[in-house]
Amino acid sequence: MMPLTARLEDLIANYDVFLIDQFGVLRDDIGAYPGAPPALAALKKAGKVVIILSNSGRSGDYNADRLVALGFERSSFDRFVTSGDVAYEILSQDLTLIRGRTRCLTISSGGDTNLADRLGLTTVDDAFDADVVVISGSEAERISLEDYRALLRPAAEKNAPCYCTNPDIHKLAGGTVAPGAGSLAKLYEELGGAVKWLGKPHSEIYHYARSVLSLTPSERIVCIGDSIEHDIVGATNAGLPSALVETGIMSGLSSSMIRGLLDQFDVTPTYLLERFGLVAEQ
Secondary structure, eight states, rough: OOOEEEEEHHHHHHEEEEOOOOOOTTOSSBBBOTTTTHHHHHHHTTTTEEEEEEEESSSSHHHHHHHHHHTTTGGGGSEEEEEEHHHHHHHHOOOTTTTTOOEEEESSTTTOOOEEEEHTEEEOGGGGGGSSEEEEEOTTTTHHHHHHHHHHHHOOOOTTTTEEEEOOOOOEEETTTEOOOOHHHHHHTTTOOOEEEEHHHHHHHHHHHHHOOOOOGGEEEEESSSSIIIIIHHHTTTTTTTEEEEGGGTTTTTTTHHHHHHHHTTOOSEEEESSOOOGOOO
């Protein structure tokens, strides 16, 4: 069964809290999607609680600033929650998870070592020297998976624990879809390494997001995303209504292809949206 086709206006009428994915819903790797900034602002004008819920290894504050730089009003969302925030919350509160492991290899994009820096770990560039690994991003559009496999092998072979703070299997890159940080974490598992996954679809990020909300009933919260594997599966497991947008990694897929993916992951979103935007803006 296909989900109910809906408009953003329908969701505004039916829900109080919106948990919205960033990439593929509001923006791509270049800029904001047409109509997304005013649509996000419209949610706040309607009195809704808006939380951007992103599988980003960087902090919510960093991502919020970047979103504003793309033309979104800071007043159009209440919080920006990332898997990087969740990872820091968990690891900083239970340092036994990394006790005695002070040398960290971070696999990211743009040389980001944010989590290691916040935890006071020493950054190393060679997996032979690492006793903990953080996978927060991917540059698989220019670095082959085989090169990543070779880079990660020494750490996996000595059983260095790995924390994947961005479980996305795919990412948007230059108008195409490339392997994301989650694909690199899967490589680490294939090499025999242990991975702790932090972010959608795993439960911790939803617990974290719910902790910053008032006691809103689950049926009044809706999750919006473009990834069946992460956004829709995560919302379903959290017992929350969901809306799948046909942008981002869903862009260009036929109804039968979407149905096939829904069957593959055994989920059905509550709604299907053509895009995140208002009808009046089309």
